[in-house]
Amino acid sequence: MLIEKRWVRWVIMVSMILLSTLTKPVEAGVPLDGIAAVVEGEIILESEIADQLRAQVMKFSRAGEQVDVALLRRRVLDGAVMRVLRAQKAKQLGINLKDADVDGAVQRMAQHNNVSVEQFKMMLAREGVGFDSYLSSIRDQLYVQQIIRQVILPSVRVSDEEVQDLYKATRQDPEKIGGEPELRIKQILLSVPENALIHRVREISDKAKSLVSQLRGGASFARLASEHSDDPSGLNGGDMGWFKRGELQAQIEDLVFKLEDGAISEPVRTTQGFHIFMVAERRVQQHFGQSEGDHVKVYARHILLKVAPNSDAQTSAQVRNQLEKLRREIEAGASFAEVAKRYSQDDGSAQKGGDLGGFGRGVMVPSFEDVAFFLKPGVVSEPVRSPFGWHLIEVTKREEQKADTMDEAKKELTVRLREAKIKARYTQWLRDLRLSSFVDYR
Incomplete structure (x- = not known):
């Protein structure tokens, strides 16, 4: 059950990166100039892509990013194509969703945000998200879950030797004297077709090197990812998100765990294509079995407004004042999760309502922990300064944790390895699906 919950959370994270595309069968009378693409007999309308593109441009504008709209449009369209193909394949596999399945998922999402379904609809509208499009994205999310259960999970196996090797690695790595590092990673992926000719591979390689040069020269990673990355995370x-040892391909893992925070990797070639990585953030998780006795674990969410470390006092004060206004809105009854989604500049948590999950001591930076571990659940902190900027913090739950035993550690590592294999095989399944399908871009 733990394994299933973990990969379902991953599916939700990946699926919700993109808004869903509504599709209709090709019919006579549909103006050709209104068609963005035809996907195995189903159409994606220009108006639908325009709605999604507008929402994406708005999101990047709020973060102060100026993006190339034409390049971003292609990324949005590619995501829409994959959702159509997933739905078609799911139906071929005999996966049929009921309206009750979708309605139940919407109700759970509304409950997660502590609002009614009607209030949740209004929240979506304020973000420029049509409810029909949101329902379609939920349907896509449910298809992904069922495809993984039916196609991917039966073929995934984790051996005792793999678990033992990872256990030794997490104990013996010199980096982990104080705990096990966990990295928040950003990626740009330039896909290479399986049968690409040498000159085409060279072109993609040169483009990857050019992007690395731009990034090292100060270009925004978020902007270039949104414009060029073929991975869903581009949008x-x-x-x-966050990764520990054993959750990435060995070739990639060896590279990123040696990168310094903020450093840009050289292009890395895999079967998917050329990858460019950056470690956006690093934290240390407690070793398995490290503590003798109990320790506190807190569950928290936050809103971050970024301030560069070298900003002057006036700029810092202005950002703090903005955050204080948001705090007053929350105290007046606004939903913390809704405010976080609209304003937080932490890409890793904003769309989850600022949710950081649970963490123990030594995970967050000291200034953040000093507040989080003393806040009472449900109380919103005053603005808190950290190296990343100004935060509002709310602890949602506190619990006492027992130290992990070796057996518990190995259970966790089994889950970790299994989850990594599920992700890798699902990614390859999507790649094969796209290569075997006919798509007419208009």
Whole structure:
């Protein structure tokens, strides 16, 4: 059950990066100039892509990013194409969703945000998201879950030797004297077709090198990811989320765990294409079995307004004042999660309502922990300064944790390895699906 919950959370994270595309069968009378693409007999309308593109441009504008709209449009369209193909394949596999399945998922999402379904609809409208499009994105999310259960999970196996090797690595790595590092990684992926000719591979390689030069020269990773990355995370600024040892391909893992924070990797060639990585953030998780006795774990969410470390006092004060206004809105009854989604500049948590999950001591920066571990649940902090900017913090739950035993550690590592294999095989499944399908871009 733990394994299933973990990969379902991953599916939700990946699926919600893109808004869903509504599709209709090709019919006579549909103006050709209104068609963005035809996907195995189903059409994607220009108006639908325009709605999604507008929402994406708005999101990047709020973060102060100026993006190439033409390049961003292609990324939005590619995501829409994959959703159509997933739905078609799911139906071929005999996966049929009921309206009750979709309605139940919407109700759970509304409950997660502590609002009614009607209030949740209004929240979406304020973000420029049509409710029909949101329902379609939920349907896509449910298709992904069922495809993974039916196609991917039966073929995934984790051996005792793999678990033992990872256990030794997490104990013996010199980096982990104080705990196990966990990295928040950003990626730009330039896909290479399986049968690409040498000159085409060279062109993509040269483009990857050019992007690395731009990034090292100060270009925005989020902007270039949104414009060029072929990975779904591109529309989230390239943010892939948090990773520990064993959750990435060995070739990639060896590279990123040696990168310094903020450093840009050289292009890395895999079967998917050329990858460019950056470690956006690093934290240390407690070793398995490290503590003797109990320790506190807090569950928290936050709103971050970024301030560069070298900003002057006036700029810092202005940002703090903005955050204080948001705090007053929340105290007046606004939803913390809704405010976080609209204003937080933490790409990794904003779309989850600022949710950081649970963490123990030594995970967050000291200034953040000093507040989080003393806040009472439900109380919103005063603005808190950290190296990243100004935060509002709310602790949602506190709990006492027992130290992990070796057996518990190995169970967790089994889950970690299994989850990584699920992700890798699902990614390859999507790649194969796209290569075997006919798509007519208009």
